[in-house]
Amino acid sequence: MWRLAGSAASNLRRARPFSTCIPGPCIVHKRGADILHDPWFNKDTGFPLTERDRLGLRGLLPPRVISFEQQYVRFMESYHSLEKNTRGQPEGFVSLAKWRILNRLHDRNETLYYRVLIDNIEDFAPIIYTPTVGLVCQNYSGLFRRPRGMYFSAKDKGEMMSMIYNWPAHQVDMIVLTDGSRILGLGDLGVQGIGIPIGKLDMYVAAAGINPQRILPVMLDVGTNNQKLLEDRLYLGLRQPRLEGEEYLSIVDEFMEAVHTRWPKAIVQFEDFQMKWAFETLQRYRKRFCMFNDDIQGTAGVALAGLLGTVRTQGRPLADFANQKIVVVGAGSAGLGVLNMAVQAVKRMAGADANPQFFLLDKDGLITKARRVIDPAAAPFAKAPAEIEKLGLMEGANLIEVVKKVKPHVLLGLSGVGGVFNEEVLKAMRESDSTKPAIFAMSNPTMNAECAAVDAFKHAGENIVFASGSPFKNVDLGMVSVLTWIGLGTLLSGARLISDGMLQAASECIRDITAEVGAAVIRAAVAEELAEGHGDIGPRELRQMSEEETVEHVKHNMWFPVYSPLVHEK
Numbered sequence: 290m291w292r293l294a295g296s297a298a299s300n301l302r303r304a305r306p307f308s309t310c311i312p313g314p315c316i317v318h319k320r321g322a323d324i325l326h327d328p329w330f331n332k333d334t335g336f337p338l339t340e341r342d343r344l345g346l347r348g349l350l351p352p353r354v355i356s357f358e359q360q361y362v363r364f365m366e367s368y369h370s371l372e373k374n375t376r377g378q379p380e381g382f383v384s385l386a387k388w389r390i391l392n393r394l395h396d397r398n399e400t401l402y403y404r405v406l407i408d409n410i411e412d413f414a415p416i417i418y419t420p421t422v423g424l425v426c427q428n429y430s431g432l433f434r435r436p437r438g439m440y441f442s443a444k445d446k447g448e449m450m451s452m453i454y455n456w457p458a459h460q461v462d463m464i465v466l467t468d469g470s471r472i473l474g475l476g477d478l479g480v481q482g483i484g485i486p487i488g489k490l491d492m493y494v495a496a497a498g499i500n501p502q503r504i505l506p507v508m509l510d511v512g513t514n515n516q517k518l519l520e521d522r523l524y525l526g527l528r529q530p531r532l533e534g535e536e537y538l539s540i541v542d543e544f545m546e547a548v549h550t551r552w553p554k555a556i557v558q559f560e561d562f563q564m565k566w567a568f569e570t571l572q573r574y575r576k577r578f579c580m581f582n583d584d585i586q587g588t589a590g591v592a593l594a595g596l597l598g599t600v601r602t603q604g605r606p607l608a609d610f611a612n613q614k615i616v617v618v619g620a621g622s623a624g625l626g627v628l629n630m631a632v633q634a635v636k637r638m639a640g641a642d643a644n645p646q647f648f649l650l651d652k653d654g655l656i657t658k659a660r661r662v663i664d665p666a667a668a669p670f671a672k673a674p675a676e677i678e679k680l681g682l683m684e685g686a687n688l689i690e691v692v693k694k695v696k697p698h699v700l701l702g703l704s705g706v707g708g709v710f711n712e713e714v715l716k717a718m719r720e721s722d723s724t725k726p727a728i729f730a731m732s733n734p735t736m737n738a739e740c741a742a743v744d745a746f747k748h749a750g751e752n753i754v755f756a757s758g759s760p761f762k763n764v765d766l767g768m769v770s771v772l773t774w775i776g777l778g779t780l781l782s783g784a785r786l787i788s789d790g791m792l793q794a795a796s797e798c799i800r801d802i803t804a805e806v807g808a809a810v811i812r813a814a815v816a817e818e819l820a821e822g823h824g825d826i827g828p829r830e831l832r833q834m835s836e837e838e839t840v841e842h843v844k845h846n847m848w849f850p851v852y853s854p855l856v857h858e859k
């Protein structure tokens with residue numbers, strides 16, 4: 290996820306009046322108080338009298354029926370009074386208070402929760418997702434009240450196939466899975482990382498219209514190497530060091546088998562795995578299951594869309610992307626994912642022999658072939674010493690040297706280190722060979738961003754294109770998420786796996802309307818003959834749909850929160 294200067298957020302807010310949606314009935318297998326305690330079905334005081342009679346709710350609620358719209362207004366009033374009452378308090382305290390009030394609603398009444406989320410996505414996304422979600426994960430054991438999602442631990446070995454059937458929903462379409470080993474730029478947070486799958490899936494529901502009854506956040510707890518957590522008496526995860534090697538992989542294997550036995554077409558998004566396991570698991574499961582790694586592939590889709598957009602804002606033809614000089618700071622899952630996709634794009638545009646002008650740095654500086662030990666995933670991007678010597682650079686050159694000598698069109702940070710784009714580096718970007726240089730400080734959460742928006746504009750100049758992973762205060766930011774659209778398109782195409790072409794399709798035709806991007810991913814899946822259909826729509830029907838019909842199809846399948854009449858069935 291990232292934010293672009295400008296505004297696309299209003300398009301996510303599909304403002305609909307409360308009264309025009311006439312939803313179909315929803316079957317519920319419980320009655321009475323059990324319904325009131327189930328956030329999927331609960332309408333609080335919104336149950337009409339007839340429904341109270343039918344479902345055994347009469348007498349369990351105060352007599353007056355409050356409409357959905359009134360409930361919405363009431364919630365927003367309490368939210369605004371919380372904002373007023375906490376004014377002047379420390380930022381973290383206020384953010385957590387806001388998260389708590391939203392989380393309580395989430396636990397009580399999902400329909401109302403998602404409605405307020407959709408209508409106020411700009412205000413609420415930074416609370417349910419980055420940056421506040423980072424703080425929530427850091428404090429998760431203390432904040433824990435009610436469970437959400439599923440937890441599979443190293444102690445569950447041999448049991449996962451039966452455990453997966455404990456999940457109450459019959460159908461699951463989207464799973465976000467983490468092992469908590471690299472939560473945003475905050476490091477190993479063990480079981481507390483569950484906040485990330487929860488927050489990401491909420492964004493899927495709000496931005497892409499995925500049905501919240503068909504999502505599943507999952508934590509794979511294989512221990513933690515975070516000493517502070519291991520010593521914390523409140524810590525809710527396994528108190529043991531992380532499993533490694535085959536032991537680790539056998540846990541992930543068992544989970545993947547279990548999940549795909551119960552829901553063969555569920556999409557599993559791997560999120561915030563440390564680099565070695567991010568690449569290894571992607572390699573291991575990519576061809577067998579419908580899965581992707583968000584930090585490698587999703588970030589790449591988003592960043593490439595931004596990089597191509599930057600070429601456009603410079604008033605140049607898209608093919609000029611092949612000549613852009615890009616400095617990537619951070620050679621982890623995200624940085625390497627972006628470079629992989631950017632190289633593919635250059636080769637498509639300029640031919641297989643093209644030599645992209647990409648420079649990669651990690652904590653030890655510029656990566657060249659002269660380095661003694663290079664991670665195999667980074668090796669293809671290591672510069673030949675002869676090539677960089679011409680620029681007056683050498684192995685391990687630091688960031689400021691690289692920026693001064695290369696004069697890049699784009700400076701892209703995925704290092705997880707707050708402030709590495711310091712004043713000197715930003716000022717050096719004024720000498721960029723581009724008339725409109727781009728600075729992407731994509732690390733999360735806000736305090737880990739390579740620089741703040743305000744500093745980028747102050748030191749590098751007003752003409753830059755700036756993008757960040759987390760929102761910055763006092764900067765007009767819209768929010769764009771390609772990841773959610775890739776997921777939606779994959780789901781509705783019924784593709785067996787997620788190909789680079791499908792990811793590419795999402796990033797190259799980024800539009801400001803969710804359905805259009807979702808539809809593009811469907812078309813890419815159809816073109817690559819990966820689409821097997823979803824629900825009532827088979828692959829033939831998908832093939833025969835025109836572009837407009839595909840967009841309509843996506844729109845039609847997007848979930849929107851309204852109270853459905855509940856019908857009890859034993």
Ligand SMILES: NC(=O)c1ccc[n+]([C@@H]2O[C@H](COP(=O)([O-])OP(=O)(O)OC[C@H]3O[C@@H](n4cnc5c(N)ncnc54)[C@H](O)[C@@H]3O)[C@@H](O)[C@H]2O)c1
Binds near residue numbers: 619652706709759
């Ligand atoms: N905005 C987004 O869409 C998005 C998506 C994915 C990841 N991220 C963020 O990117 C960051 C990195 O994620 P990752 O999965 O690649 O992590 P990672 O741990 O796999 O990689 C981090 C890389 O940064 C390098 N690094 C560390 N200190 C450095 C320094 N001082 N200078 C240069 N490089 C340095 C490391 O050597 C390593 O190569 C995290 O903060 C994460 O939140 C953002």
Ligand SMILES: O=C(O)C[C@H](O)C(=O)O
Binds near residue numbers: 473561583584
């Ligand atoms: O995609 C995002 O919003 C965040 C990203 O996955 C991250 O790890 O920082």
Ligand SMILES: [Mg+2]
Binds near residue numbers: 473560561583584
């Ligand atoms: Mg991530």
